[in-house]
Amino acid sequence: GAGVSQSPRYKVAKRGQDVALRCDPISGHVSLFWYQQALGQGPEFLTYFQNEAQLDKSGLPSDRFFAERPEGSVSTLKIQRTQQEDSAVYLCASRRTGEGYTEAFFGQGTRLTVV
Amino acid sequence: DAKTTQPPSMDCAEGRAANLPCNHSTISGNEYVYWYRQIHSQGPQYIIHGLKNNETNEMASLIITEDRKSSTLILPHATLRDTAVYYCIVRVTYGGATNKLIFGTGTLLAVQP
Numbered sequence: 643g644a645g646v647s648q649s650p651r652y653k654v655a656k657r658g659q660d661v662a663l664r665c666d667p668i669s670g671h672v673s674l675f676w677y678q679q680a681l682g683q684g685p686e687f688l689t690y691f692q693n694e695a696q697l698d699k700s701g702l703p704s705d706r707f708f709a710e711r712p713e714g715s716v717s718t719l720k721i722q723r724t725q726q727e728d729s730a731v732y733l734c735a736s737r738r739t740g741e742g743y744t745e746a747f748f749g750q751g752t753r754l755t756v757v
Numbered sequence: 758d759a760k761t762t763q764p765p766s767m768d769c770a771e772g773r774a775a776n777l778p779c780n781h782s783t784i785s786g787n788e789y790v791y792w793y794r795q796i797h798s799q800g801p802q803y804i805i806h807g808l809k810n811n812e813t814n815e816m817a818s819l820i821i822t823e824d825r826k827s828s829t830l831i832l833p834h835a836t837l838r839d840t841a842v843y844y845c846i847v848r849v850t851y852g853g854a855t856n857k858l859i860f861g862t863g864t865l866l867a868v869q870p
Contacts, residue, residue: 646800675857675858677860682862683862684842684844684860684861684862684863685801685858685860686860687857687858687859690857698857701857733800733801735800735801745803746801746803746858747803748799748800748801748802749800750798750799750800751799751800
């Protein structure tokens with residue numbers, strides 16, 4: 643595809659429900675990131691993959707958050723037992739390389755609303 | 758990564774140059790200055806980056822002071838489509854186990870017709 647694709651664009655979940663958010667990075671991109679963006683705030687880092695390896699998960703707010711990228715391409719961010727404070731836009735970004743600077747391309751995000 | 762300070766909001770008239778300042782007084786010698794912007798309901802978009810020399814591309818110019826403690830992003834002829842939140846980010850060149858960008862709250866640039 644031409645860019646980073648995220649699905650669904652919008653998700654409404656009842657409190658306590660599990661959700662799965664999908665990210666299709668640009669084909670061949672080694673690096674993949676997940677960010678969380680609360681209303682009126684800048685994006686906050688959640689986790690980073692280099693190919694299938696999750697090298698940094700320091701930003702995941704609790705053990706209810708889990709991310710995977712099993713084949714080094716598509717990634718899924720899973721949130722278990724959603725809470726109202728999980729309501730945010732979840733952004734995925736990919737970069738062509740793992741080392742050195744290359745531009746990060748972001749998807750449009752998934753807006754999660756927990757009711 | 759060094760901390761950055763940006764004004765929360767700015768206005769600019771359409772067709773005029775927009776000059777967005779960023780202070781990064783604690784920047785170290787191996788840290789680059791990156792600018793991204795986020796148009797409403799979209800993901801952030803890369804604009805430009807630099808180390809110490811001024812940089813220009815098709816979108817913008819980046820002016821970094823000689824002491825590197827501050828920089829200015831210049832959009833030479835702002836259009837309504839440039840209305841967005843602009844983020845100034847300082848970090849070392851990419852490498853190692855993590856390459857994350859740390860965003861602040863940015864500057865909301867409103868281009869007025």
